[in-house]
Amino acid sequence: MTPALTEAAPSSYVVPPLAGRLPVARHPDALRAEQMSARWLSARAGSLAGSPDAFAAYQRQRNGLFGAFAHPQARADRLQALVDWWNLAAFIDDLSSRAPGAGHAEAGPIRLLSTLHEVWQGRTAAPDAPLAAAVADVWQRLTEDMPARQKARAGEGLKELVTGFAREVPWRRGREFPSLEKYFGLRWQSFGSDLLFTLTEFGLGLDLSDTVHGPLKEDLDALHCLAMRQAALVNDVLSLRKELEEEGFAFNSVELLRSRAGMSLQDAVNAVCALVRKYEAAYLAKRAEVARVVRGERPLLTYLDGVDHLLGGCLHFQCQTSRYHGGDAPWNPYRSRLVKVAGWPTSAPERARPNG
Template identity: 25%
Template sequence: MSDDSSLDFPFPHRRSRHHAHAAARHRSWLDRHRALADVADATAYGHWEVAELAALSHPAVGPDELALAADMLGFFFLFDDQFDSELGRRPAEVARICDRLTDILHGTLPDGSSDVERAFADLWRRSTAGMPGRWRARAAANWEWYFASHPAEAAGRRSARIPDRDGYLTLRRGTAAMETIFDMLERLGGFTVPQSTFHHPVLRRLRQVAADIPSFSNDVRSYPLEAPRGDVYNLVMIVQRERACPPEEACAVVLAEAQLMVEDYARLLAELPCAFRELELDEEQRGIAQRYADGITAWLAGYLHWERRTGRYRTG
């Protein structure tokens, strides 16, 4: 996929100066969790540049926090990719895998735990360190949403039925794990957003748009890989069916929708100061809420820059 298919995102990306530290720590983490790492060929994984994605999407965090971000991103990629095999067409087996991982969120490391389960337990322990109970409860619910979405995705592969748009969005918003990624903005930055602000309509809408933009863009990039293996939860396929059009036209339609969401994102971002005033936030609370919004913007800018260059979505 060429840069002609890239979105115009009007906010610049930055790159953390701790990239080398995070990359070395991430390699060490993968060495300790070989069964997880072995999901992908080591050379191919290197071309994905996972630590680079962490450095671009979290440019302002400290070195240890950036290493945690890289490990979490690596977990997402490798965990998802195990279902590209025949395993991804066996929903009952996928459910058993995901249920055991969900148990870890609630304090239980299953008997005879696998290397993947131990890798996730390590991530969860590090992610929750020092965070308040309210944040941990939200983070656990969002991880559970992510894990619980995979059996339905496996059922979709097995049936080969392309979902309608509402069904696609419902599942995609779970498997994309963007709420978990946004939760980590608070953990990596060492703050928690005030409850009234976090659930304010403007910030909720901002977060939803920010979560959907990468999913739409990613569907275009990953379509050449997903279509041959029968993945049906891809918006390009849905648009092809809606319009009875070729893939190239469907890709253009999806990107046009994503570009409109970028415009919505910029508008919602500009509405935040008014929302903060209406909530009567004090100076400290406004600063925290703005850091969170800035973190979402940095994530989007960094992800979209990385997506244009990574080897993860190359077919040749």
């Protein structure tokens, strides 16, 4: 049993153990794919980082390994596109957080993703801006071998991602928070959940288009909802320091509980970590239920295993990368960890609390 955690020193907090019963693996071709992705991103968009030193700092985060942990069982011929997609997504996220001007950081990625969605639908010519061209390149590689219905689902997932990002903008600009349930709804979209699960099945060489709209739809929707909540909350906890140090604000569940429930920083971190454990347990219970129903259906069992590894891999990578932990990386997710936040006030400012 984990001992109770008390309030940490000012401008710091303790993260309880996060790892549970989810499996963790790394794709056998991880290092090769990471190196190829680093070269690809450098050639396509490295100049946008601002300076060679800034891009080198980004590369040291080793974001090219994320896809190898999230999709450890992906087919060899599909791994590289997945690795490049998530590496580029992290790069875009960093660019948006450094964009000048309050309220403008979100606009670039929204325009970029909207442009890509138009390209995918054939409404515009391929973009010639370096970042948009990079996204269009990796999207083409991801979808060129997809069956038509799966490709349509991926496109709808991308549209949801753009919509979710846009819906978060007013909250971020106002530094305000919705209710926790409404927050989960926003995160479902901005986390790219539909796209994430579609890419997971694609990486495994599966097309579950019939299944996700068939008799198991309700069960799979519930499974995906629980998985997303676990993954989003893990990201909220592990990315918290990075957001607070870079932007002085984090639109995530920890700050939501501080703002709306009046919790201390440590109590909010503890509460979110408790929710991580809650949703992991609920996901595993629902997964076991679905597995009993589909007993002999090998594609679905393979997919369930893929989602298990997706969740475990996301957590493990985020504990390893200097992206979130700087010189304190890597973390052991089975142990508590003290986190110090540089240059951040010890108490959250008063914020308006909109309805919802």
